Amino acid sequence: MTAAQVQGHVSTGFEPVADAFADNFRLRGDTAASCVVYAQGRPVVDIWAGQTARGGWTPDARTVMFSVSKGVTAVCLLMAAERGLIDVDAPVAKYWPEFAENGKEATTVRHLLSHRAGLVAPEADLTLEDLRAWDPVADTLARQAPVWTPGTAYAYHALTFGWLAGEVLRRATGLRPGQWLREHIADPLGLTMTYGADPASADFHPLADPLPSTDPEAIAMMAEALAAPMVERSISLGGLYDVARLTQVANTKAWLSVEIPAGNLVTDARSLARLYAATVGEVDGVRLLGPDIVRDALVVRSEGRPFVGPDANSGWGTGFMTSSGHRPMIGPGSFGHDGLGGCLGFAHLESGVAFAYQTAQPGGLPDDRANALSRALRDCL
Numbered sequence: 001m002t003a004a005q006v007q008g009h010v011s012t013g014f015e016p017v018a019d020a021f022a023d024n025f026r027l028r029g030d031t032a033a034s035c036v037v038y039a040q041g042r043p044v045v046d047i048w049a050g051q052t053a054r055g056g057w058t059p060d061a062r063t064v065m066f067s068v069s070k071g072v073t074a075v076c077l078l079m080a081a082e083r084g085l086i087d088v089d090a091p092v093a094k095y096w097p098e099f100a101e102n103g104k105e106a107t108t109v110r111h112l113l114s115h116r117a118g119l120v121a122p123e124a125d126l127t128l129e130d131l132r133a134w135d136p137v138a139d140t141l142a143r144q145a146p147v148w149t150p151g152t153a154y155a156y157h158a159l160t161f162g163w164l165a166g167e168v169l170r171r172a173t174g175l176r177p178g179q180w181l182r183e184h185i186a187d188p189l190g191l192t193m194t195y196g197a198d199p200a201s202a203d204f205h206p207l208a209d210p211l212p213s214t215d216p217e218a219i220a221m222m223a224e225a226l227a228a229p230m231v232e233r234s235i236s237l238g239g240l241y242d243v244a245r246l247t248q249v250a251n252t253k254a255w256l257s258v259e260i261p262a263g264n265l266v267t268d269a270r271s272l273a274r275l276y277a278a279t280v281g282e283v284d285g286v287r288l289l290g291p292d293i294v295r296d297a298l299v300v301r302s303e304g305r306p307f308v309g310p311d312a313n314s315g316w317g318t319g320f321m322t323s324s325g326h327r328p329m330i331g332p333g334s335f336g337h338d339g340l341g342g343c344l345g346f347a348h349l350e351s352g353v354a355f356a357y358q359t360a361q362p363g364g365l366p367d368d369r370a371n372a373l374s375r376a377l378r379d380c381l
Helices: 015-027 068-082 109-113 128-133 135-143 160-173 177-189 216-227 229-236 243-249 269-280 291-298 369-380
Strands: 007-010 032-039 042-052 193-195 265-267 334-338 344-348 353-359
Touching: 007 015, 015 032, 015 042, 015 369, 032 269, 032 369, 042 269, 068 109, 068 160, 068 177, 068 265, 068 269, 068 291, 068 334, 068 344, 109 160, 128 135, 135 160, 160 177, 177 193, 177 269, 193 269, 216 229, 229 243, 269 291, 269 344, 269 353, 291 334, 344 369, 353 369
Parallel strands: none
Antiparallel strands: 007 042, 032 042, 032 353, 193 265, 334 344, 344 353
């Protein structure tokens, strides 16, 4: 690998983050990436480097960030909860009466947000038109029976998380996640952040083909997971998307022309870090979440062996990933979400720090780039 010309700004004391960022290009295969860190509501690291098929990488370059979307959707739901519009411990049926079918009467909103609802994959095959219309997806999930008693087990709801949480938000507030994101988060904070995008937009950069995987154990674990029909279906939605080529699919209109609140957030590292900074403090007079609801969301609800798939050594609170062996972030008290390919956004309430790493070069297995940056940040604090 070659060294990259790192551009941007690094405040005194945060130089190790820039060193780790440069090492991602020199040692870990990065070709185009950004890293932004906020501390106490102000950016202390804002760096970028590299090239993509569309030319030189810039700090306003946007890419698909996959499951980073879930953390943003969780912020939307928790904002509504803090305003008294949603009770996360109430039954989903309080807001979405049609959901109370086939043993789901007692399923709570928190079960949806902590991957404990038993609705990992839609039973019905879905079409692109179904996704664009929204209601057919929500109706499918409302009708079907859970594969376990909700609340008694967990498994990662790769894409259904977004429609489940999103329909609760819509029923309770009248706004789908994309609308809430625009009106209550992106516009007040000046973010460039949407679910989906026009792939022809000047600021959109397609993801490159993934770096090769080199860890046989990790490769075998991933193959085992995708061999489980429920896991494959959770991503393909019944064959609509090619799971084996998801990073390439993400660059197409089939992925970008719909609202997938669990998987097709399109944004840049500056916007992502700024959003998370506003969950732990004020950013130019805007604060998204108060400390009490953040602390509640940090309580680990799901970890260990899942109902289906391998134990990935991850943990989830209410909507967010929490610090774990797989994704330590900067240690206990961290909350956020990563995404397929290596992107990561998170915050830490007690330190007032927020972090975002964006890459246009999806990683293979293993992929230590985001964790290397997080370790460097932790050492700065």
